[in-house]
Amino acid sequence: MAGQVRPVMSNSCSERERYRSMVLCSLSAFALSTPLGHVRKYLMKALKAGLKSHNMMMGPAGKHYGDLKVMSGLFLVTCLQDGSEDLTFHYWALFDGHAGSGAAVVASRLLHHHVALHLQEVMEILCTPNLPPPTCLEEEPVNHLLTTTSNRALTRAASLRGAAGAPGSPNTPPTRFFTEKKVSQESLVIGAIENAFKDMDVQIEKDKATYDISGGCTALMVLYLQGNLYVGNAGDSRAIIIRAGEVIPVSAEFTPESERQRLQFLAYMQPHLLGNEFTHLEFPRRVQRKEVGKKMLYRDFTMSGWAYKTIDEDDLKFPLIYGEGKKARVLATIGVTRGLGDHNLKVHDSNIYIKPFLSCCPEVKVYPLSQWEHKADDVLVMGTDGLWDVLSNQEVSEAVTSFLANCDADDQHRYTMAAQDLIMRARGTLKDRGWRISNDRLGSGDDISVFIIPLMYANKQT
């Protein structure tokens, strides 16, 4: 896989280079599922793309840890089925690597492929939005070319014929025997994204046997399909929409603090995962041996508040969640609780695996893009934690809005420059007391990646 690093890295360079890398990605992404003719067709679409993306990235100010941010620029991915409609989606993604770059690179090349595979399963259903998805589809042969559990879509007619309980289905049992839950078209796209993340994580685990795929990565991806923006997030990157200067958060971060209760509950259910070295209880600080028998503040997975407990020997173990804010760690090792990879990650000098506590499942939020008329300065901002650690949503919104207002409306590079401006604001300037940003606050020492995606191009697409 190492040889594939360069073209993907070029995602973060010029638009031309990004498209070239996209071609490479698309070939690797579609070689499995669609003949080359389709790829060519999808390429032409890509070059005529209505939506454009503009991004910047910058390495760490301090020493480099061999980690990597990878950005997947604008992809136009078309799922094709002979003799039926296309389904084209726009895709952007941000992968923040840690403990090596392998997982981030692989995910940047293949996640959109897994999304396409899962969307392909429901493509014909999505292409007839006036009909609700059938609860049951006709049985079908397994396609051994593909890795996912279920493989290709059916003709709409066949799916309806086979849909027990669906309107007009011949084998509909009397409705009094069961109620049937209505499922929306949007929820099929959400499910496709959720399962794509899972398949991506499984593939990384499998491919580690063949390739050197190091470390893990967070994943933040945005998909534009049929008038909706779908934002899938597994990690501590963040996406916000700025509309008429107003901030609309479209993702939430997953950290040891935000997921404390999920992690503590898992450790409580499966204590062997703690290897007899950690406790699932949280304390405000390390317990000291001389404090055994005294009362100390604690909380378990059932509590959001705090109470006092009498300290016993078990409480001397290291806490599952320890540290505050950016210093918070799971099993004293990792500061983010969702993402891809990390299958081999262990607690230092032990046989305790971190992976069981990490989730590869994204939270997917939907923004109804086509329900709003967006202006030239309305944008989607995607950024890694390096940006958001030092700038608030409001500060980012004000920076972007004021920057774009001062640009020539016809300048094709204004969004790219706005992204660059954001990164400079977050990095700050080197003074005698280190990197400083506004109000003399400390600048970000982490590496920083930013997408700024104008939303106005979607207006005419709906």
Next chain:
Amino acid sequence: MAGQVRPVMSNSCSERERYRSMVLCSLSAFALSTPLGHVRKYLMKALKAGLKSHNMMMGPAGKHYGDLKVMSGLFLVTCLQDGSEDLTFHYWALFDGHAGSGAAVVASRLLHHHVALHLQEVMEILCTPNLPPPTCLEEEPVNHLLTTTSNRALTRAASLRGAAGAPGSPNTPPTRFFTEKKVSQESLVIGAIENAFKDMDVQIEKDKATYDISGGCTALMVLYLQGNLYVGNAGDSRAIIIRAGEVIPVSAEFTPESERQRLQFLAYMQPHLLGNEFTHLEFPRRVQRKEVGKKMLYRDFTMSGWAYKTIDEDDLKFPLIYGEGKKARVLATIGVTRGLGDHNLKVHDSNIYIKPFLSCCPEVKVYPLSQWEHKADDVLVMGTDGLWDVLSNQEVSEAVTSFLANCDADDQHRYTMAAQDLIMRARGTLKDRGWRISNDRLGSGDDISVFIIPLMYANKQT
């Protein structure tokens, strides 16, 4: 326990009767922890209560299932410690019983007692709000009179002396060896409420050996302490604040649908809890044998969206979560996922226990009452699901606001009448096509209990 039902039931009658029942409750509540002198003192306080509560309740319109709503009216509970300050809190609670009245009755008599016990532990800390809670308290002997793990508060001086790492503590380790999380006073109250619910549930389980405590109940409790309203909720009752006609939700319901992913995750972790008769997967309807091998919509604990899976034999089992809205059930048995009791509840005609899936842990939300100047028509509304099933927050807000506006401002019974009006709106009137409410919608067939608590009396208390 059956003999104790009547006085508690009278909570829902006149104010005088409610206070009388409160005395009985208070005696049973404090017999364990404080001498009668304290009870007498607390009683006098109660009768001079600044805050008043007004509530109404009504039985089911249809046939009665032997369930019971129990309302704990205004209690003033004072935790006393010889030679130190009092800590007095106001308390209201609503318990919605099912499968018998025992748990609801016991909880209405004792939950505030458990809250008092836990607040007593941190009383002196709460009485010095200018100091942050110490991380560690001095060791102390166990008081065998009480059932909770830790039993009585320390003098402030002792707690500070013993607080390793606390400001000015003699045995403070160098701070570079650990970071210390700051814990707020409010979070101690939240922790006290959370542990009080757990202790209440444990006591119900224990006392079942001695008394006939039937069924289970939801619990919604409101505690007013030091300028804050703490709303603890375990179940599907709801509390909202109406301020200047605006609705402020202060609780969220726990149902099979709202807690689907928690329940599916538990079943996935501990499949034996499903007794080989249920599947943790969710389907839009029951799977039929003839559909094995076909594809059907499903979702697991990782998904909020839906996808298709190939149906196998295992999917023919009954779903852990089944049904929609008010018909949704856990293990085909219960429609609410948090509350007290239910320790013996099993799936009909099986040995599968429901309790492992039920949580007795409340979600506690804090409303900073003293930060607002409340008018005469600003109220807290607590209601059981019977009310909220048929009336929206907005409808309740408009009904209460318009009703109070049409009352004489000096009428002491206006809140009681407003509660009565709400219940009548939710029940509706009997027409030839059943009980009907506004817009000819179906009225609530469930029993309905409502508290309306004016907030203006808190103004002068802060």
